[in-house]
Amino acid sequence: MNTASVLIVDDEPDIRALVEITLSRMGLRTHAAATLAEARKCLAAQPFDVCITDMRLPDGSGIALVAEIQQRWPQTPVAVITAYGNAEAAVESLKAGAFDFVSKPVDVSVLRKLVDTALKLRGSERRDDTSTLLGEHESIRQLRALIQRLARSQAPVHISGESGTGKELVARLIHSSGPRASGPFVAINCGAIPTELMESEFFGHLKGSFTGAYRDKPGLFQTAEGGTLFLDEVAELPMHMQVKLLRALQERRVRPVGAETEVPVNVRVISATHRDLAELVQRGQFRQDLFYRLDVITVRTPPLRERPDDIPLLARHILRRIAREAGLENVPELDERAMSALQQYPFPGNVRELENILERAVTLCDGTSIRTADLQLRASVATSAHTGLEQQIEDMERQAIREALRKTRYNKTRAAELLGMSFRSLRYRIKKLGLDQE
Known part of the structure; x- marks a missing residue:
């Protein structure tokens, strides 16, 4: 494989030198530019595998360069160097299409990890795992395309949607289709962690730091190192944990309970909830600054009632899985009236409820044909995913x-x-x- 080349755009000679030395020691070829004009000449002259640009340049903004590269050289990931503590600039760069960002003063270890992740995109597209997101409705087609675009970024993603619409599946697909696919995918339901254990669960603890801490334990951030941390039902986090999560996202460091120093982490965070985060912010129940950091890019999972034409495809897929797990020789099939009933049903619990209905129907049906009565839809009207x-x-x-x-x-x-x-x-x-x- 040819040595990767990196374009470094910064008008400060010291920063250019630091980045060049760091990347050269990684065996990479580097080219430096001090202005937007010089950067454009370099890009026109040869392709680059990665671009690292300062936010502020003498003849313009690094954001403009991000947008231009996105349009003309979309296969080149761009990382932006932002001023320390400038969260707004970091979020702005990610929304513009930046792959990632690094803050001044540049942390060499963070820079190496960032470039290493970006280079995993080099040479070819990541594998497309989105075929597991079943459906031919336009909303699902658009969602599959969006997942592929988001897989090439490290921007925080917030997935909104009703219960049972497949928010965790979408998060897993973003992870498995991107450069972090070989790293861990760690999922946690924020509403299922006892409040008194949250800090330890998220950031880990040292032996003896509290009663019952008999050994060192890594937290969720350390466990997800190099991969993705999926925070489901993030709206359930209490205020004190929202503050600590915000700091972890901003600093990319965590402090285990009982530790005197922070630990750097290289994790992409994807969050989800069925609640309206913006409304919770207005009501003072969710921190606006955390919302701003989590909701850089929003993904919506459509409810099943919006795409009834996808129900036959989903039902056949689910029934094949049920038959396989149950060791059935023949896959049960829905008769015409049963299928029509499913397509007219509003599905308050969405795909998860469809799975529950079909599992029950397989048990109740006589033979391999599922009739409307076997679906028990009247009993299901009052149910949702977790009733x-x-x-x-x-x-x-x-x-x-x-x-x-x-x-x-x-x-x-x-x-x-x-x-x-x-x-x-x-x-x-x-x-x-x-x-x-x-």
């Missing part, structure tokens, strides 16, 4: 199956007869409800 009714139904099923098994001394064939279902359906429900682990 108590869905849990109550599963609890009732577990109890009925346990009782039938007890009465038949765990003869599954007789238990299935007692329950009025096929042996195949009973075996699937036992596995689905976790009864095979009891």
Whole structure:
């Protein structure tokens, strides 16, 4: 592979020299320019694998160079050097299409990691994993295209959408389609962490830093090093953690509980929530400065009711998966009326609810044909992704199956007869409800 070349655009000789020396030691070829005009001449004369530009130049703004490279040489990632603490400039550069940014004074270790990540884009497009985002509706087509564009950036992304629309799937696709694909993808539901453990979970702790800290433990940021940290339901973070998260994003450093020094981290953060963050900011329930840093680029996952024509494709895919997991010889199919009923149903729980409905229908159907009655849509109208009714139904099923098994001394064939279902359906429900682990 040919040695990569990097264009460095900065009017300060000391910074140019620092960046050139650092990149030369990485085995890279460097070219320097002090102005926009010089940079344009260099770009016109030869291709570059990476460009690093200062925000302020004698004859213009680095943002203008970012936009020009995006338009004329879109395969060249551009990183922007910003003044220390200038969060607005960093966000502005990312929104303009910059790959990433580095603050003055330039941290050599941060610069190396940034360039190394950018060079992973060199030579070819990243693999396209977006085929797992099923659907032919225009909103899904646009979403797949947007994921590919975002994969080439390190800008923070905020994914908004109703529960069950696939926000985590989108985050995983952005990760797996980009230069961090070989790094870890760490997902956490912010609403599921006890408040008193949040700081330790996010930033780690040292042995003896508090009661119960029997050993050093890395936090989520350290675990996601070199990869992506997905913060689901980020709106659930309490105010004190919002402050600490903002600092981690700005400084790219974290301080483990009990530590005296900070640890540098190289992590891309993607957040998501089903709530309206902008509205929460207006109500004083979410910090505006954190919102500004997380919501650099917004991605919306469309609800299922907006794309009913995609339901047949999704249903067939889900039914094939259910059959495979249940060990069924034949994949159940929806009859014409059942499919029509699904396409007219509003799906408050979106794709996740469609999965729940079809799993239940496979259990209830007679043979391999699923009818409208098997879908139990009337019972599902009141449910969404996480309603108590869905849990109550599963609890009732577990109890009925346990009782039938007890009465038949765990003869599954007789238990299935007692329950009025096929042996195949009973075996699937036992596995689905976790009864095979009891």
